[in-house]
Amino acid sequence: MGSEPITLTIRPAESGKKWSDESLERARRIMARYPEKRSAVMPLLYLAMAEDGRLTNGGMEQVAELVGITPAQVLAVASFYTMYKRERTGKYLISACTSISCMLTGGDDVFEAIELESGVPHGETDEEGLISVEHVECIGACGGAPAVQVNYELIEGVTPVKARELVRWLQQERPATINTDEMQRHFGGRRSFDWAVAEEASAVGPYPAFQPFGTVGGVGEGE
Amino acid sequence: MTARETEGVLVTIDGKEVRAPEGELLIKTAEDNGTYIPRFCWHPRLKEVGMCRMCLVDIETPGGSMMVTACTNPISDGMVVDTKNDRVKKAQEAILEYLLINHPLDCPVCDRGGECPLQDQTMSYGPGETRFVEEKRHFEKPIPISDLVLLDRERCILCARCTRFADEVPGDPLIEFKERGYGTQISIFPNQPFSSYFSGNTVQICPVGALTATPYRFRARPWDLKAVESTCPHCTAGDRISIEASQNQVLRFLGVDVDATNRGWLSDKCRFGFEYLNSEDRLTNPLARQEGGTYEEVSWGEATSIIAQRFGAIREAHGGDALAVLGGAHGTNEDAYALSVFARDVLGTKNIDCRMDDALGTRLLTGIDRRARISDVDTAGTIIVWGPDLKEEHPTLYLRVRHAVQELGANLIVIHPRATGLDDRADLKITYRPGSGSDLLTQLRGGDRDDVNALLEASPVVAFVGRTGYTEGPTMAEAVASWILELEDSRVLPLARRANVFGALDMGVAPDLEPGRIAATETGRDTRQILGGLASGDIRGLLLVGADPVRDVPDGSLATSGLSGAEFVVAIDMFHNDSTAHADVILPALGFSEKEGTVTNIEGRVQKVNRIAPGSGQSRSDWSIIADIATALGSDLGWTSEQEINDAMMARVPAYAEASWDALDWEERDGVVVPAPGADVPVYRPEMTTQPTVGAELVLHSARKLYDDGVMMRKGPSLHRLAPGGFAHLHPDDARRLGARTGSAVRLVTKRGEAELPVQVDPSLHRGVVYVPFNQPGVGPLGDDPVVRVTAVGEPD
């Protein structure tokens, strides 16, 4: 090392694009449910994913600005959870649970069937950008194991045969809307209980079905 | 009160019974009573997290003994603790073995090596060997997280000291853990550096070498460093630092935890503001200007006799008042006392001022009886800041106020023309236009603002009062101070910025004060009048002592015309600067860390500064240069050391009667606060006046940023490049009206200067205010008159 100082200047990036008015309004309503704005970080991150198709730096910056914390603090939260996708996924993200309850009831076989039928291994996306596949840890559906999600919409009691059908259906039908009830009817088996409400917006990308988050389009969104 | 309340609860630590306040953390009780419990994550000035588990101890409970973390467990009556039994030892060994699983152990190339808590505690408490034989985890190393701080993730032990500091202390949570799990690491957000003004503290408190500072990296090993405690030379807070040097070069400053002042923290300007001391541009020899304007090296003897001859001639022909002295606020009290005596008794002039026309009245700064101490903010009910942005100009006071509001529940009112660092913690923020402060004050004083009245109900009230910017005159601050003192149970801390300005005023480096805060019988000229006098020829000779009026006086053109008009100018300085360019003789001065003496902080706390480096070339102390000039002028002042001046000072200045070098023993106390109890110091009451409202459409607000274009910054590469540069900040409405937008250019014309600057649209501004940071690279002075004309340059859109 010479005595020259190390010169390095990181310039702040241009702040990302603003969200649509609709999303901002939605964010406002979500935040209104919490006594502290920052508690809304997690549901807002799903909104950010919906906005950009994945969790972008711009999206995290927008969330930070909305709830009044720094982007670094948002990243700290976002990077812990694998369901916040920072890489682009396909139009349909298939997540097969291989945690203990699902594993005991054949989850590994379901996952393998999905991989083989789609030709997409864990963590990857097909060339067309249509389907991404992953195996995941517990998605909270042990009562209906083995469980699979498409864009975080749940199907319970899935068999390897049904899983292959599901993949083909996605490839051929390319549904504009991913809806848990519909998928459950065609590809599911025993169901533990009603998971969610129908929503149109979920088709735009990975999107949570959990009504209490208030990220469900139009339904159950009280102030 | 019960014994439990007065003496605390009884705890047995390793068989020894001790008493301590109930609820105190066990790790602290143990340490205060002589038992050191090893730790990594716990830091006495941060909130506890129990992250590292190094502090596990055994406590007895009804259900048997139990391992707990000493850093998160409050003590309770009858608690029995074992910090050394086999179970504890086994836990400590296990934690260290675990921490070292992925630790690179690159100690030979690690800045921390030799002063590393991980090394030390592994030696004292570690297992000696590891069972882990697999490949260690690797990260790219080191990665920059700011211009000043580098991160080595392999060395990080995930103690969260840095992240807690950033969040809790300065309120800059720009670093956080990410990828929690196997990949947990400290991280910034992409492209958003950890650009906190306080980032260097994380390097100091990191218990390993994971965070390193670019100005110190690979410069020295701890065992080669000599250290001496001293008082930070960068602002008036008087923060305690340790100066560390190797081979006669100062290599770093560390913060020292003193409750009265900085509690261990420093701003990056303080911490890294030592590079200038080692600059190759330091003056080394006396210089005399030759015909044609070049400078030649001369001997001290020659220099002194030229000065004596020229000053003597002016004094003879035109009287002592044709001479003037500017500066002295950067030296020691001993230097200042010497300067004051020299000016009055040898030169025979009353024209002496250490302020650069940017401060407050000398009597307000030194003479009010209800002057607050820094620690008063800890017990304040309401804190008012009506003055400069503390974060920019008094960074450690900013931390103290932030702490008082955030942790101790004080109310905070901030009054300033634009956003300040404390706004996010303020209960009430009022913005106003410079030039209409009186209107606001009248409202507040009249009790017309219910929000203010409500907050003021919480007393005591502690107010930081100063000039919010240079286009607002000092009389405004007098009026504000006067209002505060009308309130019951209130105190005022008047703000001024050059490091030892309070000491220099106490020593009489002021036109209206003699040594000891005594009003002078005859008032001399202040800086502005001196510069005017030089320009008009009333004053002919000038002595500059560590002063750069061309840069520092808000009306820089007045300074330039004054200095060019002078017949004979002498500058005592460490560097050539814009003002020494006008000097006939330049004398090289010793700087901070090169001389011993006392300094006085904003609250009147006298502390020592100490010597560790020899200084450059033939540089000398201000006082000894002055003594030689005095001798050459025929007056032997009789001083041969700083210590003798200190004695003389104590004898002549009653307020300083107790501030002897011996009394400033740092092992025992945090300096001495003057005036000494019972000292006879006249009390000053600031005057309530009303300033006429400035009616212009746009007014200028001109205030400093932490990093600017001052000479000490320019000569330190690490900090100078952090100066933000010149911008004209405009309120969005004003920008729209002018056809300007962020990035476009505007032309500013004031009575005293003009500039063309890029625009930054700034919604935090009060409407009708244009803010231009003072003394930024490439921006000339705009003066101190608030009226400004702004026009868009180039294509309006």
Ligand code: SF4
């Ligand atoms: S942090 Fe400490 S133990 Fe680790 S490499 Fe540096 S000196 Fe060695």
Ligand code: SF4
């Ligand atoms: S970088 Fe240092 S201070 Fe920060 S978490 Fe790692 S070890 Fe602790």
Ligand code: FES
């Ligand atoms: S010091 Fe107690 S857990 Fe780290």
